[in-house]
Amino acid sequence: MLSKPLPLLTPARLCLLLTLPLLSLALVSLQAQDSLVVGLQALFEAPERSSERLLLHYAWWPRLSMALLAGGGLALAGVLMQQVLRNPLAAPTTLGVASGANLALMAATLMAPWLLMPGREWVALAGGGLAMGLVFLLAWRRGLAPVVVVLAGLVVNLYVSALSMVLLLFHQEELKGLLIWGAGSLSQNGWDSVAYLWPRLAISALLAWLLLRPLAILELNDASARSLGVSLKHLRLAGLGVAVFITGCVVSVVGVIGFIGLAAPNIVRLAGARRLGQRLVWATLLGALLLATTDLLLQHFTNSLPTLIPTGATTAALGAPLLLWLIPRLHLQGDQPPGTAHTIGHRHFAPRRLATGIALALAIIALMALFAGQGADGWYWLSSQQWSVMEWRLPRLLAAAGSGVMLAIAGTLIQRVTANPMASPEVLGISGGSAIALIGAIFLLPSPGNLTLVAAGTLGALVSLALLILVNRRSGFLPERLLLTGVAITALFDAVRSIVLAGGDPRGQQVIAWLSGSTYYVDLQSAMIVTVAAIVLALATHPFARWLDILPLGAATSRALGIGVERSRLALLALVALLTACATLVVGPLSFVGLLAPHMARLLGFSRARMHLLGAALIGALLMVLADWLGRQLLFPQEIPAGLVASLLGGAYFMWGLRRL
């Protein structure tokens, strides 16, 4: 699926090339602690009292073995997933397995600690399996097409992180240990985990070897494979089952290790390993070497830091640029117009009347949000003496409505441009980019003010937009490529977040609070700005309505109808970026409104672009205002951020609506 192998590089040479730094790093490390001979001795015998040998025997060697095992295992799982799904971007992390396992462990720690007693791995396995099942459910109707699977994985990843955020927001102190685990630390203090992992990996490798021949048939298309008498369904299930089992085992022991499972199989393929057997062997080897080398390097350089830099998150951070580099070199399903996007929902006979109805509902909910609330003595309806409360309620209402409108419009635009009902601004990575910049500002600047934070956020959004344009200019802003760039940026954001939160700095709480998307930090002035921006930008979409009606029909049709496809995509994209940046600064990167509002509008019967925009904007505002109000009342006096309530509300709806995707 890759265009052409690099010359001069064979998988064997590549692995050899990586073995050299690994060996020399290991030697340097062993020499520094004692001597090579003592080091090798320590591998085999439990030491008496000497602390150097203690370290070597119980920490250094297990850690190296664990890195090799985990890296190899993840790469093996990656090859299997990529083979079964015929998708070069499938991997334990992109399919949501890792984050699902993470969430399951968090929930079990808080709600049912007894579940963890028989073994964390089972909880992790269940969570990972569920998350991947969800991804398949989302992508089933589109025939598990590669890009759709990856996007579904991203959506599930986002949803799962929204849920984890809720848990973290209210239980940071209890969950701080899991934050380290979630960021993938390889540090060991005995041979226990290695002893647990290696037999399981050995069995999985054996199973993979048994599946080798049948799985190779999957390289043919479905019809020819079937004519060879292979039950595709069972084969796929078996292949994925093994892959998920490996991932679950690795994740439960060392946490979420990003990217090895994605990178290693792709690199060996790029280096010329074509047949499945070759890829299985070399990718496993390369994955092991990659992780072990990264880990040794990290150990070497971070000893002097007062905080722990987890290996798993670091590989993820290093892998993001690799993915960006890889995207233009991948052959994916081309620029086809997916007809399904248009068959969602029916067409309402009187969209205007429908829109008026929604506007009325919005007004009623807005009034309720302004006048009803709880105080120190319970519920009350605002009386005329209490007008000062408006000082707190009005800005939040305006900001919620404004950001809802902006996200909804951004979502409508991107869904129409890409003709993909799974697309949303969160998916483009613009939210992620601005979040990275904000985290940086909170941690690197001493007590930053709100103005500084806004500036940093905008800068981040602009940088990721520039990156989007830079990476995709050559492909002519192909929708799928664009979304994949978003996946890479979001992966980078996840890595940065994990590293920062794993350190356990009390400021992490502030980061979590902002990430969860609250209207809390809005004052009247910025609320007004948000409102005006929402109105202005909403009006700005008006002239694009014709483009938006035609673009979903595909590039060829659009060109035939006289639209400069690239130019219009770029213009609409810039608008989307602007809308997303504005909204993200207010409600954080995790809200699902940009995904849901356009979708719901479609289902209700707004089908022409102009009415679709209007309907989505109204629904977006309605969702956010309702979410903001509910979030402030449900756990009073604690406040659940509007973005999280919206995504929890919306997520439920979304799963229900899956049948129609």
Add this chain to the structure above:
Amino acid sequence: MVTLITMFRLLRRLPWLGLTLLSLTLATAHAARSDTPTVATLDWTIAETLVALGVTPHAVAQVDAYHDWVGEPPLPDSVIDLGLRTQPNLELLASLEPDRILISPMFANLTSRLSRIAPVENLALYTPQSDTWEQMGELTRQVARLVERPHAGERLIETTEAHLASLRNSLGDDHPPLLIIQFMDERHVRVFGEHGLYQAVLDRLGLTNAWQGPTNYWGFSLVGIESLVDIDAQLVVVEPYPVGVEPQLTNSGLWQNLPSVRDGTLITLPSVWSFGALPSAKRFATELVAALEGDDAL
């Protein structure tokens, strides 16, 4: 463009006029009513200091979690919960009409909003390049001044210092260096060093901290257990253990082979707020000395 901006400014000011008038009348009514100032605080360290000064804060953020993590001194039942520390419920806080709101630099980004409710005092405790113990005293004085009980502040400082001095006298001389850790999971611990509460207490007690490595802003460093092996010290574990960690430690070769664990000289202390002020310091010192003396008696 220019007209748009001016329009905008006008729009912005309009609602303020009414609000400003309203808050002015409220403020004057309020000032007349009270003589001892009512305070609200978002920071647990300030909250524990207030209680130790004999002042009941009107409202504190995350009261339940305070009792889980700070514990002593307990907050009276009358204290109103403001919700999350990072996002206190502003509407509720405004309706309580406190005279002052006390925060620490961690919440500096809320200052502009909070100061619309009441004057905000930002009290720093952990700042690099300053002596933590001095800072604790300074914080206590500042808080005491703000609640108009300067004498109570001085008294708290004196009694705490006297208490620690007497603890120091009761200790023998020959205590090995201590390594104070708190488990995050079965493989990682926070180890406390410079700029932290525990370090300040060790200094007052004349004990040595075995951790000479770097620490972060808050006086701890997150490390794997393997980093503890090289250090020859008596281990002090501050509770709580996270779920499931204790059974896993019994299988951990490295942990079982740490000198302190092998000799059974490991000390376990009940949980103390690691980022607290004088009350937490006093409690930690008392618990630590009791444990060390218990050791000596054996």
